[in-house]
Amino acid sequence: MQQLNLLHPDLIINVGDLVEGDSDSKEDLQKQWDAFDTRAQKSHAPVFYVGGNHDLTSPGLREVWEERYGVRYYHFVYKNVLFLVLDSEDNNAQRTAEIIEMRNAAISRAEIEGWGIFEETDYAKIPEQVGGNIDTEQSKYFIQTIQENTHVLHTFLFVHKAPWKIEDPEFVAIENALKERPYTVFNGHAHTYNYEQRNGQDYIRLATTGGVQFPEKGLSADHVTLVTVTNNGVDIANLKLNGILNKKGEIPLGGDTICFEKNH
Secondary structure, three states, X not given: XXXXXXXXXOOEEOOOOOOXXXXXXXXXXXXXXXXXXXXXXOOOOOEEOOOOHHHHOOHHHHHHHHHHHOOOOEEEEEOOEEEEEXXXXXXXXXXXXXXXXXXXXXXXXXXXXXXXXXXXXXXXXXXXXXXXXXXXXXXXXXXXXXXXXXXXXXEEEEOOOOHHHHOOHHHHHHHHHOOOOOEEEEEOOOOOOEEEEEOOEEEEEOOOOOOOXXXXXXOOXXXXXXXXXXXXXXXXXXXXXXXXXXXXXXXXXXXXXOOOEOOO
């Protein structure tokens, strides 16, 4: 937050996985969110939350989220730009329970044997690891929102997992509603940076953003993405945290001792 404050953004949006979400105890989860909120509140700009699988993939996690922050997906307009925040963990109760069981087993094994074995776990092989799910109600909400905001300069979508990777039909319906306008999609989850074009638009997967680093899989580094919107379009600059220095030429709060990027 100290580094972000030096950049003076108008607003901040993440791409999910803000807490570990590794407990069934409501008290433990509240403590995790208290810790995150305490840091986020040091921002000079408003911070908007996107839910990831660590934040939403259990009834307990959803309950705590909804008590603290309300809806799991939403939109807003700022300076004639439309922001859509999606929930990619929109699974039914039975599938959610199955995912939780596999996830807990995978994390327990990785903590004992090392994260290198993560890809061997059942959890790493499920379709939900490739892409997220959007249900019909959520899709209808965003299609209506898009139809009600036809004259904005640009539209941004923020989602943790990438529903287009599994051609989720409800997400495709949202894409179809956006066909006649410029938009940009940001997602996370995989911990490595990726850029692709789809439907002639930019789809950008952010890198580590604070999580486990996997340099063997690609660009896996902690960074912020600075987005500027003008009447001429959108400019995007990725800034590595080890390159954002204060007036003393240092990373704030003793950050020179932190590993923001691992070598292969």
